[in-house]
Amino acid sequence: MNRFLRLFALLTLAAFTLAACGNQAASSPTQAPAPTDAPAKIVVYSGRSESLVGPFFTQFTQATGIQVEVRYGDTAELAATILEEGANSPADLFFAQDAGALGALAAAGMLAPLPADTLNQVEPRFRSSDGLWVGISGRARVVVYNTNKLTEADLPRSITGFVDPQWRGRVGWAPTNGSFQAFVTAMRVQLGEEAARRWLEGMIANEVKTYEKNAAIVQAVAAGEIDVGFVNHYYLYQLQRQSGNTLAAANYYPADGDVGALINIAGVGILKTAKNAPAAQRLIDYMLSTEGQRYFAEQTFEYPLAGNVQPDPRLKPLSEIQTPQIDLNQLRDLQGTLQLLRDVGAL
Template sequence: MHLRRFLSASVAALAVLGAAACGGSDGPTDTTEGADLVIYSGRSESLVAGVLEDLEQQTGVKVGVRYAGSSELAAQLLEEGEATKADLFFSQDAGALGALAKAGRLEPLDPAASEQVIDGFADPGGLWVGTSARARVIAFNPQQAPEVEQMTSVDAVLDPKYKGKIGYAPANASFQAFVTALRVAKGEDGAKEWLTKFKANEPRKYDNNVLILDGVDKGEVALGLINHYYWYERVAEKGADAVTAQIHFLGADDPGALINVAGVGILKGTDQKAAAEKAVNYLLSDEAQQYFADETAEYPVIEGITSKHDLPPLAELEKSSIDLNELDSLETTLAMLNEVGLT
């Protein structure tokens, strides 16, 4: 089944994929009219509008942005083909970029771009490059599930004692990437078995990771599957004493310890390749990397950038050994989620 056709059929069940990216956009969703450089952004407006405004100022290129979910935009770009008005795809995860690369929809980048980033955070074929990194973690309410601190595998959340007490966001691109990682690690049958057991535990569906964290913090659920930076942003906003929820890095070679990237690729057929290359270079600049480190609490993909947040060092995290380039089978992941009934 073509990815676009599948997504069109299941968009209602996925609670509007436009909200899939880190909580969805929260203002104008399309400012592309009259722009010199058109960016399709699967990253939420609330997270990246600032850095994209800086990009415009620093490069002198008038930028227009369409915000929606990464998987929705990837599907749209596949459908639009070379007729798309997009010049750059800014994705929440490597999987959507990989799907476009596999379909031949991305232009080769300047090799200097990939050479700048930490090993493993760019496409070996030079078609996309990571711009920031994030770790999957388990958020937990220490009053309800203190034992989460001892977990070393995401398999532990399948314990029947967590029935009705787990939060997840099926429309979120990072959750979909996690499911793809499950498929890579466990095989198709193993992943389907895991998801079937997860479904049997009656997890509570949320529209996004922010709401999952809210649910854990308030005790609506005992634990939730999110990315690390939501918690650090919450602590920075409210103070550690005002946040009940905690997070746990699994510290193991496990799909639940996946470190994924947000990233960019230049669309094949663009007539604004020079401007798009300026944008890529800016997103990898020290200024933009510092923005991601401080404003979104993500990990920089360039060495030498420090964060104001007390993050465990990326180099010291024990993480999944899954190659990010293996996360490009988005269509199969969405089909499996739909089949199991987790949309």
């Protein structure tokens, strides 16, 4: 609990700092340097776990000779750390698991604009509207369900339907997870503050089971401990690979533009204070290259966003997901979401 008090305090401090600075940061943006004469080492703050992206950084070093020093942690906490460190942050690049944390840093004037040729490799909906961050891979919110107990026809078309008493004690969530918090932020944007609060309170009243991580939710669903859970799409495929494809679980995508089918991104931004910005830009270039996109498609089962790389054939095509029409740039109010989750007792 204390870490969320610290995180909320840091985000509040950042908001006051941003207000005091006015438009000063925006009036003199610093362009991220082109990838020439790159130094031999960069520091990355990664909200993505070492098990997911550690091999990718090794692959990058082998391909370029650039060493990568990585600090792993929770995306929201790392964003708060960068805000706390300010101009003294050792980080060159922030690799976030959702757009909201990148948006919070962008709003605080911490990120440098990226080159147009970098941004243009990705669809506009998967990048910052002001050019401060870019998506690397796509991640869909889904409802994972136990296939021995349920079919898709048994599931509500909207994520809001799980407050119905028939789902009492049968659902799992991970409220400390950054992806879940981004989803709640999206719900606040799409449905409004009070509707989001009522849904959270309804889920708690319906005895939702709390887990620390998404993978634990998928495992609990497959084991029959719970019937459904709110997760990102790729956890199922990662666990299927580990278990030999024997899990009694499948992903369900809510329909009709429901917020439960949000497509978020894992993305990156270069800090204005980066000491090794050219090398950081080379890392972004590699992430968006065919080699980089293949890694995320084949190793983490995410949606590639560049390089004409196709996703794993088991994934539902992005074009077929009835995702909500939410601008990812609107998901930056992490502070408000953390406060809401604390208010209702989810944190």
